Amino acid sequence: MHIEAMTASDIAWQEQALCAQTGTDFFFPEPGSSVREAKRICGLCESRSACLEYALDNDERFGVWGGLSEKERLHLRRTEGGR
Numbered sequence: 001m002h003i004e005a006m007t008a009s010d011i012a013w014q015e016q017a018l019c020a021q022t023g024t025d026f027f028f029p030e031p032g033s034s035v036r037e038a039k040r041i042c043g044l045c046e047s048r049s050a051c052l053e054y055a056l057d058n059d060e061r062f063g064v065w066g067g068l069s070e071k072e073r074l075h076l077r078r079t080e081g082g083r
């Protein structure tokens, strides 16, 4: 995404993002390793729904966003009718 295309609300949720405080290592695990810790942090994050929406809108393919792994987001897209 280009910076100039970001709205204030795009940026606001990132300021509340818990992963910005914990570091992003948990959120981009090596293939096959656990995403449990990332999901636990997402579960406590106030930005979770905005984060998930952002990831779906921007077709983020890697890592945990909004508490969902890449496979889970793919599944969500399919069940939602290919957003």
Ligand code: SF4
Pocket (backbone or CB within 6 Å): 016, 017, 018, 019, 020, 027, 041, 042, 043, 045, 046, 047, 048, 049, 051, 052, 064, 065, 066, 067
């Ligand atoms: S929901 Fe998870 S990935 Fe998204 S901002 Fe919060 S902690 Fe980060």
